[in-house]
Amino acid sequence: MVRPPCCDKEGVKKGPWTPEEDIILVSYIQEHGPGNWKAVPTNTGLLRCSKSCRLRWTNYLRPGIKRGNFTDQEEKMIIHLQALLGNRWAAIAAYLPQRTDNDIKNYWNTYLKKKLKRLETSTSSESCLGHDNFSVSQPIARGQWERRLQTNIDMAKKALSDALSPQKSTSSNNLLLPLESNICSESSFCSTKPTQTQTQSLCYASSADNIARLLKGWMKNKPKGSNGNYSNVTQNSFNIDLAYGGNYETSASSEGMEKGSSTNVEISETFESLFGYESLDSSNSDSTNLFQDESKPEIIGDGEIMPFSLLEKWLLDDGGIQEKVGLSEINYVF
DNA sequence: AAGTCACTCAACCGCTACTTT
DNA sequence: TAAAGTAGCGGTTGAGTGACT
Numbered sequence: 001m002v003r004p005p006c007c008d009k010e011g012v013k014k015g016p017w018t019p020e021e022d023i024i025l026v027s028y029i030q031e032h033g034p035g036n037w038k039a040v041p042t043n044t045g046l047l048r049c050s051k052s053c054r055l056r057w058t059n060y061l062r063p064g065i066k067r068g069n070f071t072d073q074e075e076k077m078i079i080h081l082q083a084l085l086g087n088r089w090a091a092i093a094a095y096l097p098q099r100t101d102n103d104i105k106n107y108w109n110t111y112l113k114k115k116l117k118r119l120e121t122s123t124s125s126e127s128c129l130g131h132d133n134f135s136v137s138q139p140i141a142r143g144q145w146e147r148r149l150q151t152n153i154d155m156a157k158k159a160l161s162d163a164l165s166p167q168k169s170t171s172s173n174n175l176l177l178p179l180e181s182n183i184c185s186e187s188s189f190c191s192t193k194p195t196q197t198q199t200q201s202l203c204y205a206s207s208a209d210n211i212a213r214l215l216k217g218w219m220k221n222k223p224k225g226s227n228g229n230y231s232n233v234t235q236n237s238f239n240i241d242l243a244y245g246g247n248y249e250t251s252a253s254s255e256g257m258e259k260g261s262s263t264n265v266e267i268s269e270t271f272e273s274l275f276g277y278e279s280l281d282s283s284n285s286d287s288t289n290l291f292q293d294e295s296k297p298e299i300i301g302d303g304e305i306m307p308f309s310l311l312e313k314w315l316l317d318d319g320g321i322q323e324k325v326g327l328s329e330i331n332y333v334f
Numbered sequence: 335a336a337g338t339c340a341c342t343c344a345a346c347c348g349c350t351a352c353t354t355t
Numbered sequence: 356t357a358a359a360g361t362a363g364c365g366g367t368t369g370a371g372t373g374a375c376t
Contacts, residue, residue: 016344016370038361054362055345090364105365106343 013047017056021046025053026061034062059102066098070107078104078112 017025028044034057037050046053059065070078074096081092089101089108096104 014346035362049346050361051347051363052345058363059344087365101364102344109366110342 011047012049012052014052017048017060021048022056022061025056029057029061034058059100062100064098065100067103070099074099075112078108079116082108082112 024044024046025040028040032043034054037054040046040050040053041048048056077095078092081095085091087105087108089105093099093101093104
């Protein structure tokens with residue numbers, strides 16, 4: 001099979017995305033929905049390959065993405081899911097609301113892997129379980145917890161296959177895994193797949209949250225050598241000055257940077273008008289609700305996860321076996 | 335203050351899987 | 356059915372940044 005030359009083309013831009021490019025991409029997706037990535041560069045005038053556009057959207061601009069530190073619970077889930085599923089980051093990401101596979105992969109590679117190795121070294125030298133957050137609350141005989149772990153893994157696998165079997169998909173809603181709901185929705189953005197035009201326009205607005213976040217960051221970290229070329233974008237682009245209420249200076253002066261914090265309100269207002277919803281605050285439930293049926297498990301309120309599957313319960317059950325199992329004993333795939 | 339090192343994470347690359355023709 | 360086109364995934368890279376000397 002011949003490899004598509006999309007990324008090898010001359011004139012295809014690489015490297016970090018500019019806010020203008022983000023805005024162009026978001027506004028396009030807002031109008032047309034994600035998918036058909038091949039058409040995105042052509043229709044938007046973005047000098048990016050389709051893959052780059054897709055990646056930018058799924059890993060950064062997509063609504064509902066949570067950034068920053070991983071919680072203990074998320075960390076535990078990653079560890080156990082990694083042990084269970086291996087390096088299938090997309091599958092693991094399906095269980096972690098608001099996290100991207102790229103994020104999880106990075107977190108694993110840069111932090112968790114080392115942490116587990118450290119733990120493994122220390123536990124093997126001390127030949128006892130139980131340090132760190134994953135300590136054993138009660139000592140369990142090795143054979144015993146191994147059997148229990150295996151049982152749980154088997155149960156999880158069974159639940160997984162049950163949930164994925166088409167016949168049971170309607171009758172076993174309680175077992176519905178995020179994995180299942182996401183497999184079909186990744187490209188369609190909404191889990192049920194109505195015609196794209198039906199849902200797209202109402203679904204994408206909160207991308208502005210990410211954009212706003214990005215712009216805030218950009219205001220803070222305006223590239224030193226950014227020769228002001230950001231205004232040199234296609235005819236389809238937004239005027240970045242518009243986004244900052246005309247107060248933004250394209251030069252990377254220190255005054256310009258300081259304006260960053262003071263223009264947040266303006267940014268919010270601008271996006272409010274641009275994307276037609278009230279707040280950019282990610283805690284705003286309205287904007288969150290808009291995207292509940294996005295490709296991540298459903299979220300209620302403050303990030304509480306909607307009914308867990310058996311597997312999820314198993315993964316999260318603090319009283320469950322995994323808490324009692326020394327991490328070094330699980331077969332991690334490094 | 336300058337240089338070096340270690341770390342993070344956004345983005346790219348290459349591959350496979352899936353879909354369309 | 357095969358070939359071509361496209362989307363998605365996981366591994367890897369490299370720019371940016373902070374800590375340390």
